[in-house]
Amino acid sequence: MADDLRQRVATELERTRRRSAVLTDAVDDGDLVKQHSPLMSPLVWDLAHIGNQEELWLVRDVGGREPVRQDIDHLYDAFKHARRDRPALPLLGPAEARAYVAQVRDKALDVLDRVRLEGRQLIDNAFAFGMIVQHEQQHDETMLATHQLRVGPAVLSAPPPPEAQARVGGEVLVPAGSFTMGTSTEAWALDNERPAHDVFVDAFHIDVAPVTNAQYAAFADDGGYDDERWWTTEGWRHRQEAGLVAPLHWSRDPSGWLATEFGRTAPIVPDAPVVHVSFHEAKAYATWAGRRLPTEAEWEKAARFDPASGRSRRYPWGDEDPGPEHANLGQRHLSPAPVGAYPAGASPLGVHQLIGDVWEWVDSDFAAYPGFTAFPYREYSEVFFGPDYKVLRGGSFGTDPAACRGTFRNWDYPIRRQIFSGFRTARTPEPA
Known part of the structure; x- marks a missing residue:
């Protein structure tokens, strides 16, 4: 059993590192050290940060080994330096960063071969290794x-x-009733997904599919960005200050709306989920459409609750890990798939594409579940709890299956839209 777990961990670590290599080997050294947006770190910072976190947790903590590069810890501490300031730091260059992450990986694999995967919460079921896999995959999506x-x-x-x-x-109508939200059994679930707890949710209607480009274009074409009625006070202020007129990466020519995806510009795909919209834009669209955004509990109930058994599944389609027939995950494609592309991934209630394609904004602040305990460090979740951050659920085409499940929670500022974010809408049933 332990050998099987070790093999799984080694496979996941190697698979994840191959993705990191694709993302960093695709550009030259000049591109790696350049800051392409003040919202993002240079790619070379992300690469070395991946290695530094692996060193901190797997080599030093789990393995009890001597530090590899303790002198660079402060450079790759995400809480010490804002992204906009990182290019000015004395960062490892591309060759140094690649050598560093390779050296750390060799030591981490040696720790994996030797450590007992039980007897301590951090290493039970190889949790620390799973945390590092997810951390690297999250930075790969970044x-x-x-x-x-x-x-x-x-x-x-x-x-x-x-x-x-x-x-x-x-x-579809999701009936009123309680369901189990969160998890206490998923071995690699992170602290903010825990513990499992019962939540009563009133009946609600939710979109079968995410809002599409064509649907969102109708909002923009109807003057949605110019009509204060559809926006919250905060959202309208941001729309004006940021000069928002359409989703990020959209442009217009006489033929209609265009979108630029990874250096290629083409007409929007009408039936693909809209992507690169902020929470404020999502909420304005929903108000314009006479609807609202779902709450986080509503979203998770639509995604996981099986009315036939009364239990919550790991994923909409069941408990098995995601396959290519279930969802658009793992950077297999570089855009969301048209709605209806993954019927095998639908929930028991018939809701499609809840996992993959686009992160979905929900109208809930990021908050702790009842009984939450920070683990293994407060800075993963706890310091972000509060009204400043809105929750996103479900993952995107850039999210790896290792870092996505029915209970997984993401969060960001409501103004952010460089992330692969979309949404679906909901509504409260009319009184009988």
Whole structure:
């Protein structure tokens, strides 16, 4: 059993590192050290930060080994330096960063071979190794977002996502009742997903699919960005200050709306989920459409609750890990798939594409679940709890399956839209 777990961990570490290499080897050294947006770190910072976190947790803590490069810890502490300031730091250069992460990985694999994977919460079920896999995959998605912001010829490629396999649209009714939210059993679940707890949710309707480009274009074409009625006070202020007129990376020519994806500009795909919208834009669209955004509990109930058994599944389709038939995950494609592309991934209630394609904004602040305990450090979740951050659920085409499940929680400022964010809408049933 322990050998199987070690092999799984080694496979996940190697698979994840291959993705990091794709994202950093795709550009030259000048591109690696350049800051492509003040919202993002230079790619070379992300790479060395991945190695530094692996050293801190796997080499030093789990393994009890001597530090590899203790002198650089402060450079790669995300809480000590804002992203906009990181290019001015004496960072490791591309060759140094690659050598450093390789050296750390060799030591981490040696620790994996020797350490007992039990007897301490940090290493039970190889949790620390799973945390590091997820951390690297999260930074890989961040680096993918940096690639989307860089200017220049396309350097990444992937096959297009599958076409729609089923006609989906409209809404479904999720009946009132309690369900189990969060998890106490998922071995690699992070602290903010825990513990499992019962939540009562009133009946609500939710979109069968995420809001599409065509649907969102109708809002923009109807003057949605110019009409204060649809926006919250905070959202309208930000729309004016930031000069928002359309989703990030959209432009317009006489033929209609265009979108730029990783250096390639083409007409928007009408039936693909809209991406690169902020919480404020999502909420304005929902108000314009006579609807609202779902709460986090509503979203998770729609995604996990099985009315036949009364239990919450790991994923909408069941308990098995995601496969290519279930969801658009793992950077297999470089854009969301049209709605209806993954009928095998639908929930028991018939809600599609809850996992993958686009992170979905929900109308809930990021907060602790009842009984929350910070683990293994407060800075992963606890310091972000509060009204400043809104929750996103479900993952995107850039999210790896290792860092995505029905309970996984993401969060960001409501103004952010460089992330692969979209949404779906909901509504409260009319009184009988």
